[in-house]
Amino acid sequence: MLMVDVISVGANPTSIWGMTNRERTRRISRTILAPSAKPGTEGLILANDDYIVDPLLLAYAQEQPPMLLVRDGIPILAKLADPAQREPVETAMRGEPMPADLSIQRVAIDDRFTLYNRGLRKRVHPTVMRLDPSTVRAVERETYFGAYKGVTDLLTKYLWPEWALVLTRIAASLGMPPNLVTAIGLANCIAATLCFWFGSYWLGMAFALVFMVLDTVDGKLARCTITSTKAGSRFDHRIDLIHPPFWWAAWVYGLISWNLALSRPVLTLTLTALVLGYVVDRLIERGFIKRHGFHVHVWHRLDSDFRLIGARRNPNMVILFVAMLFSRPDIGIVAVATWTMLSLAFHAVRLAQAELRRSKGVEIRSWLS
Structure with a gap:
């Protein structure tokens, strides 16, 4: 009650x-x-x-x-x-x-x-707007962007907010629950994985693009319509957490279809960096939250800026897209593996710096708090 x-x-x-x-x-x-x-x-x-x-x-x-x-x-x-x-x-x-x-x-x-706003990792001027028929579009736009994370990757922040706004409005007008949007996104995620596996990289990236945009839409729809649930949040989060290594491994296998299969030593190093590097990097992020009560991406302005380009799914897809422009998916996936390890090193150093400062009695606070 x-x-x-x-x-x-x-x-x-x-x-x-x-x-x-x-x-x-x-x-x-x-x-x-x-x-x-x-x-x-x-x-x-x-x-x-x-x-x-x-x-x-x-x-x-x-x-x-x-x-x-x-x-x-x-x-x-x-x-x-x-x-x-x-x-x-x-x-x-x-x-x-x-x-x-x-x-x-x-x-x-x-x-x-x-x-x-701790959940969206940003300091905000809370939305207060008069609601009447003449202000509906402006109010929807304001509440939509108010539901956007302040610290995220460059694609989510700059490329498709307007696309996702249109889709969010359509989904709301149809009465679609956020979990249905997540499920449609998951179908596209699986389709992208299969395309990568068989070397159909361009088609796979098309499915991946739909999934990545819908991954923005479901969260905005839930926040704008006030229909967020713990179960829905877990569903969406687990998909986001689990699928990237499968994409990268499928991409590596798909190189066979292009006669660009990696040599055994390069294959071992690449897969290790992609999978192990991804897992350890996420563990470091979780460890930082557990130790200091907030995400490493909002510790200092530097960390928030690095979140724009750090080796998460969306920035990695930019690397692969550029590589495909030159028909070199092999170089693309090796570049993703390299960037994954560099991002891991950055976050490991930041965690160590935070621990050192804490041991000296320095308060660890987010620059946004």
Whole structure:
């Protein structure tokens, strides 16, 4: 049961991402606020139904003492402990003047108001926008990009956000659950693996491209429609975690079809670097999180910048694409193996540096926190 009751004030008929704002607020309260509720956060939250607010802002309000979050003089969210304050706050949310003697802290949501989103690894200005038929497209765009990770690879960050926005809108309008998008992506992932195995690299990269874009869409769809689940997140994460070594191994085998099979010593080194290097690199990332409580990619600005090009699936596919332009898939996969080991070395050094600083009593903090 929620320790904080969330009540929408007003009746806005405008839909966003296939649902009314009231339904969106209900989903946030059940799927985001309820699991994170802590003792001492009891009370009542009033949400102005005329405004779309960031789920992060609702979670922030839940943890605060009684307060009003105000935008341009209009109450957007109110965390109340005294039931007697409910009526005047509701009246103010409907456009009436707020009583001057209302004894409650007021916090302005302006350009200086920021929160750290740990899940998306970025500091943000929480979305607060008026919702009406004329603003739906702008609100959807704002909430979509608000659901984007701040630290990710260069393709996800720069190449296909607009493609994925169109597909996310289509999926939401069709009422597609995020897990269905993930399943379609998985089918393309398997098809890409088979194509690589038989040396059909261009066709395989086409399937891989669909999968990689859908890998962005499913997460954005879940966040924008407030339908994220632990099971769905695990499903998506395990696919992301498991498939890259299979792609690289299939690519190596496919070289036989091109009469470019690697010699035995080069084959052994390449596969070892691709598979073992990938596994150890992910273990280092997990170890950093366990030791310091946040991802290595958000430790310093350097780490966030390196995440753009580090040897993960998408940057590796760029290397292979360039190699295919010259019809040298063999050089491409050896280059991926080499880059994997260099990325591993970078993260190993960063982990060692963090441990050294910690041993000297230096606090290890994310530059985004």
